[in-house]
Amino acid sequence: MAEETRTTFSPSGDRPPSRGPRPAGGPGGGREGGRKYFRRKKVCKFCVEKIEAINYKDVRLLAQFVAESGKIVPRRLTGVCTPHQRRLSTAIKQARNIALLPFAGRAS
Numbered sequence: 001m002a003e004e005t006r007t008t009f010s011p012s013g014d015r016p017p018s019r020g021p022r023p024a025g026g027p028g029g030g031r032e033g034g035r036k037y038f039r040r041k042k043v044c045k046f047c048v049e050k051i052e053a054i055n056y057k058d059v060r061l062l063a064q065f066v067a068e069s070g071k072i073v074p075r076r077l078t079g080v081c082t083p084h085q086r087r088l089s090t091a092i093k094q095a096r097n098i099a100l101l102p103f104a105g106r107a108s
Contacts (some may be wrong), residue, residue, distance in 0.1 A: 042079025046088075054087045056094035062101060066092060069105040 046054065056062070065073050065080070065088055072092055075085045095101040 044079060044081040044084055046084040047081060054084070054091045056091040056098075057100070058091075059095060059100050062088070062092050062095055066101060067105070070102050
């Protein structure tokens with residue numbers, strides 16, 4: 001009987017193994033003509049709405065910047081500018097200390 005030749009695939013089973021280094025091209029994925037997608041620059045919510053004072057009692061506002069796990073969401077994800085992020089983090093910490101916000105998320 002003739003031996004069957006089998007092609008081996010990657011563990012995902014979807015695509016054949018790579019054949020050498022990836023093509024150069026950076027964020028565009030090597031495609032001709034530029035970028036794959038356009039990411040809009042994030043703007044500070046507090047600067048746009050002209051909110052100067054971040055109050056620790058405003059739980060609804062502060063809760064937008066706290067993750068489900070209870071961590072403060074970083075600037076690079078929220079788009080808040082540096083001075084407002086500093087004020088925001090101190091306000092969140094004050095709200096946590098008087099039990100308006102939780103220190104940790106719900107354990108499930």
